[in-house]
Amino acid sequence: MQEFPADARISELAKKYKYNEYMVARFARLVPDLEKFLESMEAPPATYIRVNTLKIAPNALLKRLTDKGFTLKPADIPDCFEVTGEPYSIGASAEHLLGYFYVQDKSSMIPPLALAPNPGDTVIDMAASPGGKTTHIAQLMNNEGLIVAIEKEPGRIPSLRTNIGRCGVMNTAIYNMDALEADKIGVKADKILLDAPCTGEGVIARDRSRKTSREEADIQFCSTVQHELIDAALKVLKPGGTLVYSTCSYAPEENELIIDYAVKKYGLKVDPVPYGVPGIEKFGSLTFAPEVKNARRMYPHIHNTTGFFVARLRYV
């Protein structure tokens, strides 16, 4: 866990935007244009929807929602619209209930796109609930092949099940278990998504309590679990397979350090992802393998979405 001193400017910004000082001191060393970044998180994040192409074509959904008074703007990724005006909450529309779309951050749609599953693949989603990415993967697979969706928390299984049902997903088996034991299922995967549990710094704009509710020790705790989940994933990934790792955290200990570990321990290759800005190469005393910069970061003030990290790894 890298710690940095807070100088007068950091203390002033932490006070102004009501953050724990350590967070701002760390952001100052990794985020471009710090004050714009902090300012951007004072406004609610943009709302995006992903069209569920298992049920409806994008133009047909656009017409239905526009007829009801919603205004939508195509986003710069497939099957995604930004909601720019809503007469009432779009999540309360009949189209949402019918599973025609999923309300989801744009950044959260990048990991399934980076995974690029094929219809006949076997995919393991190691941390699945509430199912935003599971349902996206199912639509990219045209409801074919097999998705093993693992979720550890019993209390988070109902929302996963509801979203899978609402979206008409038919190719997914839910396992309420610890993904650290994924090898006990007896399935080897062509592709794995590890959307890891993390400190969630990237969603501060939606949940302001995260400015002060997380301690430095939480980053260390998450980083340890994330290392263990990478080991668990490598036990069930077929040779030649693809592992996409993602978090909604900015902390390099939860991101580049994990990819660096996967590269050095397992010889995984890091493919470039065509979204976001490159992963960082250095953080305090940490220096990462050169290919780690092929991972991508997303920032609210640059990409108009919540903060995210994604890396596409190949098991050669």
Ligand SMILES: C[S@@+](CC[C@H](N)C(=O)[O-])C[C@H]1O[C@@H](n2cnc3c(N)ncnc32)[C@H](O)[C@@H]1O
């Ligand atoms: C970042 S959220 C996943 C979000 C989900 N991928 C989506 O797109 O909707 C992480 C999830 O992992 C679950 N989780 C945490 N540790 C786990 C473990 N060891 N095995 C399986 N699931 C775990 C958490 O309960 C949480 O639901």
